[in-house]
Amino acid sequence: MFSFDLLLDAVVTGVLLGCFYAAVSLGLSLSFGLLDVPHVAHPAFLVMASYGVFFLNERFDIDPLLAGLLITPLLFVFGLGAYRLYYETFEKRGSDAGVRGIAFFFGIAFIIEVLLILQFGVDQQSVTASYIGKAWRIGDMRIPFRLVVAFAVAAALTILLTLYLSRTFMGRAIRAVAQDQEALRLMGANPIRIKQWAFGIATAVLGIAGALLIIVAPVDPTLDRSYIGRTFCVVVMAGLGSMSGTLVAAIILGVAETIVLTLFGASWAPAISFAMLLGILAVRPQGLFGRRS
């Protein structure tokens, strides 16, 4: 019943899938992990980006990845606006921001869901590209080409973002603002502007991530609900704000999901990420590579 080949197949697919999960979680790792924004709407933004890609692909026959790049600036501006609104209404006023901030983002996610339903319907949508539908064969193993594309792009995206945060001036400023906002203020910098910029980047990354999402599998407007589990699982497991940790955590999730899928069937798949998330929150809330004690 249990074969080694099957396990190997699951692990390989899991690693590829994991890299993809890392790509869709990077933005959250920035916005929630580093900036402490309770960004429950992150998966909804992601699905929205996917629909943007779908629209460009269907209407103008643009390659999904290129379409993802094209909507990136739009998403960046959208992110700037979203953070500004959040800051003006909650962070600035201070007290009780937690409860209402969460409700705020949940409301936004809900609105996006309904708007997508009204615009595109409840059916699943997918994109067309030359690399979708083909597969690599290595011995008995069959690896879908779309996963390989997702893997490569996701890995590149993770490396780029890690480099951005560690090498560039603005990236370092973002990490500084996460560590000590007051110190930054004392040095004459404007922490709010840096945070807004970071939130913009976190949203902009969703262009490519959204393209990957719709390349890997068809999307529907309520897909964000299952990605709440996946993205938060990855970010919390990684330890808030750690980019390399995000990659490792995402791969652990990917492998766990494919193994459970192979052993118990697809109907258990939605619960894996949520169950892992619950476990981590209950036992080790600081994550595996936590920055906080």
Place this chain on the structure above:
Amino acid sequence: MSRNSLFFWIGAIVFLAAALLMTQVIGNEYPFFACYVILQFIVLSVSWSILGGYAGYVNFGTSAFFGMGVYTAVFLFKVAGAPLAVQIAAAAAVGALMGFALGLLTMRMQGIFFSIATIALTIVIETSITNWRYIGGAAGIQMQRPPVMAPFNSYVQMLFFVQALLVVLAIGTSRYIQNSWMGHGLQALKDDELAAECTGVPTLRLKLLACVISGALMCAAGAPAAMYLQYADPSSAFNLNYSVTVLAMSLIGGTAHWAGPVVGAILLGTTQQLLTVTISSEINLLVLGVMLVLFVVAAPEGIIGLIRRVRHSRKEGEG
């Protein structure tokens, strides 16, 4: 009993008498169908606010408790053909246990982590029910209503009255908590958990108690829904829409006072019924989302807060 309490309980009795009278006078079933849903949301919002409002812990697991209530009823009905009262009592017990488990599990979590954990709990339970063939699995399960008991003419009317009883129970509980040591303790915990703990408020025990009471009531509210719809399936019983709707109703009404969620649920519930009938259920969800965001941004204390502010400024004007 203080004068306030006297008025409250007279009001409750009048409300129940009116509900009972309605079932005897009105023959058409539709009003009961619509009002049942509103009553159900009153119970859910009021019980949500015990934890979410007084203690400030945003629980997204309303659908988990509601769905467990539905499935407790389904299970008991399928196994033993248990009567409605037993279904509801059992659901309350299950809800209390679930609340206790949730409280223990999230003992050290605050803010967003608590909220995320409650969503996670919802999905995990939903998936388990989906994979349980005996009670229908993913496809759902049909149920045949048993014959109705006197003095009611139809089963929906009876469910309506039962839900009205639950409304009184939920509001009575919430009101009692608000005015007791427990409410004050929860308030202190909401303002500053560490400070409350340091001044001798048993924060952990209070939180657990709030989880248990809130959970039991929400689960009880879900139990009659199985018979109301005569059908149950996991993806609609555990639908996150319940969580968002209840959150919106509570926050729009205002969570500082027990009347807030009642006002919110009546207002939004009625609007929803009208919109669903006249336009579409998508528009109705859109209105819900927009109202939630608007209120959270512009009127954080909800309708109750707005009323208080108006009263306050009027008093100042007079003085």
